[in-house]
Amino acid sequence: MVTAYLLLAPATILLLGVLAYPVGWEAWISLTDLSPLNVRGPRFVGLQNYRAMLAEPFFWRAVAVTAVYFAVTTAAKLALGLAMALLLLRPSRLRPLVFLAVFLPWAYPGGVSVVAWYWMLNPPLITSYSVLAGSMKYAVDGLLGGGAWAFLSVALFNVWRGGSFTAVFLLAGLNAIPTELFEYAALETHTAWQQLRHVTLPLLRPFLALAVFLSFTTAFADLANVWMLTGGRVIFPVIGTYAYWLGIRNGAIGEAAAWSLSLVPLLAAALVGLFRWFDPREERTA
Amino acid sequence: MRPRRARWRHRLLLALVTLYSLFPIYFITVQSLKTPQEDVFGNPLWIAAPTFENYTELFEGGEARARGFVVLPRVPFLLWVANSALVLAGTLAVTLACALLAAYALGRLQPPGWRWWRRLLFATYVVPHTILFIPIYQVVLRLGLDDTPSALVLIYSAMALPFCVWVLSAYYRHLPREIEESALVEGASRLTAFLRILLPLSRNVLVAAGLFTLGTVGQDFMLASIFLLDRDKQTVAAGLGVMDVSLEELVAVAGVNLAAIPVVILCAAFARGYVRGLTAAMVEGA
Numbered sequence: 001m002v003t004a005y006l007l008l009a010p011a012t013i014l015l016l017g018v019l020a021y022p023v024g025w026e027a028w029i030s031l032t033d034l035s036p037l038n039v040r041g042p043r044f045v046g047l048q049n050y051r052a053m054l055a056e057p058f059f060w061r062a063v064a065v066t067a068v069y070f071a072v073t074t075a076a077k078l079a080l081g082l083a084m085a086l087l088l089l090r091p092s093r094l095r096p097l098v099f100l101a102v103f104l105p106w107a108y109p110g111g112v113s114v115v116a117w118y119w120m121l122n123p124p125l126i127t128s129y130s131v132l133a134g135s136m137k138y139a140v141d142g143l144l145g146g147g148a149w150a151f152l153s154v155a156l157f158n159v160w161r162g163g164s165f166t167a168v169f170l171l172a173g174l175n176a177i178p179t180e181l182f183e184y185a186a187l188e189t190h191t192a193w194q195q196l197r198h199v200t201l202p203l204l205r206p207f208l209a210l211a212v213f214l215s216f217t218t219a220f221a222d223l224a225n226v227w228m229l230t231g232g233r234v235i236f237p238v239i240g241t242y243a244y245w246l247g248i249r250n251g252a253i254g255e256a257a258a259w260s261l262s263l264v265p266l267l268a269a270a271l272v273g274l275f276r277w278f279d280p281r282e283e284r285t286a
Numbered sequence: 287m288r289p290r291r292a293r294w295r296h297r298l299l300l301a302l303v304t305l306y307s308l309f310p311i312y313f314i315t316v317q318s319l320k321t322p323q324e325d326v327f328g329n330p331l332w333i334a335a336p337t338f339e340n341y342t343e344l345f346e347g348g349e350a351r352a353r354g355f356v357v358l359p360r361v362p363f364l365l366w367v368a369n370s371a372l373v374l375a376g377t378l379a380v381t382l383a384c385a386l387l388a389a390y391a392l393g394r395l396q397p398p399g400w401r402w403w404r405r406l407l408f409a410t411y412v413v414p415h416t417i418l419f420i421p422i423y424q425v426v427l428r429l430g431l432d433d434t435p436s437a438l439v440l441i442y443s444a445m446a447l448p449f450c451v452w453v454l455s456a457y458y459r460h461l462p463r464e465i466e467e468s469a470l471v472e473g474a475s476r477l478t479a480f481l482r483i484l485l486p487l488s489r490n491v492l493v494a495a496g497l498f499t500l501g502t503v504g505q506d507f508m509l510a511s512i513f514l515l516d517r518d519k520q521t522v523a524a525g526l527g528v529m530d531v532s533l534e535e536l537v538a539v540a541g542v543n544l545a546a547i548p549v550v551i552l553c554a555a556f557a558r559g560y561v562r563g564l565t566a567a568m569v570e571g572a
Contacts, residue, residue, distance in 0.1 A: 021421070
């Protein structure tokens with residue numbers, strides 16, 4: 001038994017040091033007014049940062065936008081990923097090539113894809129397609145409010161890249177389902193749609209749950225990457241980038257910590273729900 | 287008549303998926319091959335007179351130099367490539383070593399509480415690292431790893447580890463006990479049984495974990511540009527990430543495209559193993 005815990009030690013220490021400790025530090029800092037502008041040093045302020053945050057109308061808007069961003073991109077990634085996985089499941093001579101193409105958006109080094117999407121949708125200089133991109137931007141912003149187009153471009157980027165990962169992941173999941181089950185299902189159901197709903201989706205459930213889980217993380221990372229690469233030109237009304245803005249531009253590190261942590265309860269709730277799907281007590285797990 | 291039509295529909299869908307997956311990469315590559323004149327007056331989807339200016343710039347930029355009235359920072363591209371390879375190799379070594387040890391403990395030895403331990407390790411994946419960089423920087427400073435590639439190795443390992451542990455431990459857990467026990471009965475130690483029997487069996491799962499790590503490292507721009515400031519110690523992502531947003535971005539695209547060549551080759555070589563590995567981890571010890 002001691003060996004088992006010893007073997008677990010390296011991974012646990014690494015995650016404790018690089019993730020758990022920073023989260024703990026963030027939690028402590030969110031209770032102080034730490035800021036480089038405070039010469040006298042940080043002071044314990046209790047829940048004041050949280051109270052200020054909850055009183056801020058912008059906070060609720062940011063929470064709503066973040067939740068919608070997660071929900072919409074995740075749903076799109078699952079739908080697209082499932083469609084591509086089902087398409088790749090059918091044997092065909094072209095399959096290896098198409099598979100590689102589907103794999104690439106995820107595997108291609110981040111920079112190109114970020115710049116590609118951002119440039120395509122928001123050309124920073126006058127180029128041959130800026131008029132088209134500009135008109136689209138004004139059409140969308142006029143309809144949904146300022147910044148909507150920039151935000152949409154991040155969402156599209158995330159769906160493009162995350163959908164690729166989801167497709168490959170779900171393809172692995174579909175491969176795990178015995179073919180006899182599909183043959184049996186073909187006899188029992190009348191339409192392809194019925195088969196999808198009553199056979200494929202229930203069998204894929206653990207994989208879908210795991211894909212949702214993985215989708216959350218990339219959704220966050222992409223937001224930050226795009227934001228960073230564009231030099232913070234656009235502040236999206238979401239929790240992460242606003243926290244960054246508060247901490248770095250305004251120096252209110254304590255308040256920024258409170259904002260960053262405000263998502264933790266949401267993520268934890270999602271996690272508890274998802275664990276029930278993909279790591280149930282019974283044997284069949286992902 | 288009907289199967290033929292269905293086959294064409296299938297091919298059309300495959301073509302659409304390929305187009306969708308590759309279009310952004312194609313689009314930005316086309317822009318990176320254009321002269322400034324063509325960038326403004328040409329066709330956005332096509333190049334009449336390709337120029338490799340953006341690409342050759344990467345290899346000429348060892349010293350600071352002026353282009354027009356702008357002084358450009360040094361671009362020691364080959365050094366960056368070497369640093370990136372180093373960081374990637376380090377991350378793979380740390381991640382896979384820690385993941386194998388932990389997965390063996392969780393999947394084979396199963397000490398009391400292993401289920402929760404496994405869940406907790408995996409749950410750390412959902413923590414958005416990008417908003418934790420202030421406390422992570424403190425950890426890095428305390429370890430004396432400021433401005434060294436080792437800092438990135440630690441952070442990337444912590445990012446890739448949860449998924450790798452999950453997949454590998456799922457595989458080891460589903461593998462029948464007898465596989466190892468026959469070796470143990472014949473007097474082999476647990477270590478030899480692991481090295482001789484379990485490790486070769488889990489080859490594909492290791493490939494999956496490795497490619498996932500590669501993707502994690504490749505996707506990051508933000509952390510690299512925060513943690514590596516010395517121009518000679520930077521990775522490709524860090525170096526290109528801090529380039530001037532509008533003037534130099536196509537050089538950055540050229541750089542990432544060049545860096546992508548080995549990544550794409552690796553993916554093409556291991557993509558099959560990746561899917562097989564994921565499938566193997568999910569079904570009972572296939």
